[in-house]
Amino acid sequence: xxRMFLKPxxxxxSDEKSGGVVLIICTIVSLIIANSAxxxxxxxxxxxxxxxLSLELWINDGLMAIFFLMIGLELKREVAVGEFSRPRNAxxxxxxxxxxxxxxxxxxxxxxxGLPTQSGVGIPMATDIAFALGVLSLLGKxxxxxxxxxxxxxxxxxxxxxxxxxxxxxxxxxxLLDLSVALGIFAFxxxxxxxxxxxxxxxxxxxxxxxxxxxxxxxxxxIAGVLLALxxxxxxxxxxxxxxxxxxxxxxxxxxxxxxxxxxxxxTAVTISSDWHTLFAEPISLGILSGLLLGKPIGITLASLIVxxxxxxxxxxxxxxxxxxxxxxxxxIGFTMSIFITLLAFDDQEIINTSKIVILTxxxxxxxxxxxCLHMTLKKS
Numbered sequence: 001x002x003r004m005f006l007k008p009x010x011x012x013x014s015d016e017k018s019g020g021v022v023l024i025i026c027t028i029v030s031l032i033i034a035n036s037a038x039x040x041x042x043x044x045x046x047x048x049x050x051x052x053l054s055l056e057l058w059i060n061d062g063l064m065a066i067f068f069l070m071i072g073l074e075l076k077r078e079v080a081v082g083e084f085s086r087p088r089n090a091x092x093x094x095x096x097x098x099x100x101x102x103x104x105x106x107x108x109x110x111x112x113x114g115l116p117t118q119s120g121v122g123i124p125m126a127t128d129i130a131f132a133l134g135v136l137s138l139l140g141k142x143x144x145x146x147x148x149x150x151x152x153x154x155x156x157x158x159x160x161x162x163x164x165x166x167x168x169x170x171x172x173x174x175x176l177l178d179l180s181v182a183l184g185i186f187a188f189x190x191x192x193x194x195x196x197x198x199x200x201x202x203x204x205x206x207x208x209x210x211x212x213x214x215x216x217x218x219x220x221x222x223i224a225g226v227l228l229a230l231x232x233x234x235x236x237x238x239x240x241x242x243x244x245x246x247x248x249x250x251x252x253x254x255x256x257x258x259x260x261x262x263x264x265x266x267x268t269a270v271t272i273s274s275d276w277h278t279l280f281a282e283p284i285s286l287g288i289l290s291g292l293l294l295g296k297p298i299g300i301t302l303a304s305l306i307v308x309x310x311x312x313x314x315x316x317x318x319x320x321x322x323x324x325x326x327x328x329x330x331x332x333i334g335f336t337m338s339i340f341i342t343l344l345a346f347d348d349q350e351i352i353n354t355s356k357i358v359i360l361t362x363x364x365x366x367x368x369x370x371x372x373c374l375h376m377t378l379k380k381s
Contacts, residue, residue, distance in 0.1 A: 019256040020134020023335070026264040027360065034269040046266045059266045060343060063259045065211055065225035070255050071159045072229025073248035078156060080234060092304060092313040093150050097157035099303025100331050101125045104295030108287035117284040120345040120355060122165040124291025126337030128363065129155035130260060132330045135367045142378040144323075146316030151327050154300065162337050163226055170344040171219045179217035182224065185210040189231040198233050198243050220344065260336060267339050270356045284351060285358045292338070292362040293369075297328030318379075326373035332366030334359055 033042045046056040053061070104124035112118045132151055136143055189206045207228040215221035234244035279285055301324055307313050315324070342355040 018134075019130045019260070020137075022257055022261050023130060023134075023264050026261040027268045030265045030268040031270065031272070034271055039269075039271060043269055046269065056266050059263055060340070061215060061221040062211075064263060064340065065222045066251065067255050067259050067263075068163065068222045068225035069207075069229050070225075070248055070251040071156070071163075072226040073232065073244055073251070075156050075160055076229060076234060076244060077248065078153060088313060090153070092307055092316070093153035094157055095303045095307040095313075096150075096300045096328075097154045097161065099299035099301075099306075100127070100154065100158065100296050100328070101161045101299070103299030103302070104291035107290040107295040111283040111287040111290070115283055117287070117346075117351060119169075120284060120287070120342065120351075122162065122169065122341045122345065123288055123338050123355065123359070124295055124334060125158065125165065126162045126334050126341065127155045127158040127296070127331045128333045128335035128337060129159065130256060131333045131335050131363065131367065132370075135330055135333070135371050136374070138371060139374055139378060142380065143374070144316065144318035147319045147323055147327060150316045150319070151330060154327075154331060158331070159337065162341065163223065166220050166341065166344060167223050170341070173218045175217045178213045179219060182210045182213035182217055182219075185213065186227045186231065189228070193231045193233050196233065200232070200243055200247065203228065203232050203243075263336065263340075267343065268356060268360065270353050270360075272357065276357065279354045279357060280361075282354060284355055288334075288338075288355060288358045289362050292332040292334050292359075292366055293329075296332035296366070297325055300328035300331050301325055320377065322377035323374060326370050326377060329366055329370035329373055332370070333363045334366075335363045338363070 033039065036042075046059075047054045050058060105121055108121050108124050109118070112120065129152065132155055133148070136148060136151060185206050189203055189210075192202055192206075207224065210227065211221050211224040214224040229244075232244045232247055234242045280289065301321075304315075304324055305321075308315060315321070338359045339356055342352055342359065346352050346355070
């Protein structure tokens with residue numbers, strides 16, 4: 001009986017679209033409760049203090065550091081033995097990702113330059129890798145493996161860009177002593193890596209300490225997750241025996257099915273007013289909408305075209321330009337990272353709520369449009 005139950009459970013957990021489905025369910029549940037008779041209790045719950053921080057901050061500063069650790073490990077593996085290990089293969093997704101960051105920023109600034117909402121410029125830069133791959137998986141075997149790899153690599157570079165934006169532009173009240181201690185711990189862990197210390201215990205203890213001092217320094221604590229990923233030993237092997245790969249493998253399920261869903265529950269609790277449709281005429285809304293729905297596909301496709309015309313790279317095997325436009329549309333699914341940057345960019349709760357509503361709407365539209373485009377243009381299986 002147990003085997004009959006566990007087999008489909010394992011299959012569901014390994015299915016890429018399952019993570020996206022769980023995120024959607026959590027978002028819907030959060031929105032329903034936040035607009036019900038229990039909204040006050042629900043909103044209050046996430047602000048309950050625990051060990052000096054609210055539950056919301058533990059999620060956004062603590063659990064999300066683990067998410068960034070996994071992203072950092074994925075990027076390091078891509079550089080070592082994945083898509084980025086050969087420069088010619090890396091050129092196309094890197095260029096597409098850069099185009100998919102720069103053009104959305106231009107669209108956002110078109111509506112928000114010089115306004116107080118200008119600080120949200122990083123919101124339309126990011127791609128939610130879980131949702132984007134989840135939508136792609138709905139198309140089944142019709143999707144060429146090369147298109148999936150391209151979108152995954154693009155999303156990883158997007159996340160790296162978002163991390164850099166967070167580290168550079170969303171740091172407040174810098175405390176140099178605490179930052180120096182955090183960087184000193186990072187340097188010590190780098191020395192352990194250099195001397196081939198493969199036991200993970202000192203890295204996890206040092207990582208926790210680095211996270212604490214990073215939190216106190218004013219630099220967003222999630223950056224500690226990325227720094228820890230850089231120093232966890234990697235044997236640069238494809239057999240999965242390196243500590244780096246093992247940690248990344250172990251983190252996949254808890255990040256996909258616990259951390260990101262909890263983040264969605266805590267950060268999509270938006271109360272929607274009866275005049276919600278008027279929000280879409282505001283500069284912040286127009287900037288996010290145009291950035292995700294227009295800037296992303298235009299930036300990704302145009303940058304890819306430039307690279308290929310210059311003969312620096314070529315289209316992924318079995319992929320045509322219509323498919324690339326579809327992938328560009330899926331790149332407009334901002335969700336997790338866009339909401340995360342919103343929380344860093346603004347203190348005004350009204351602006352935060354407006355941004356969240358527009359991000360959710362834009363991400364939904366990007367997913368639907370991307371699915372339709374790929375459904376119409378991919379070869380029939």
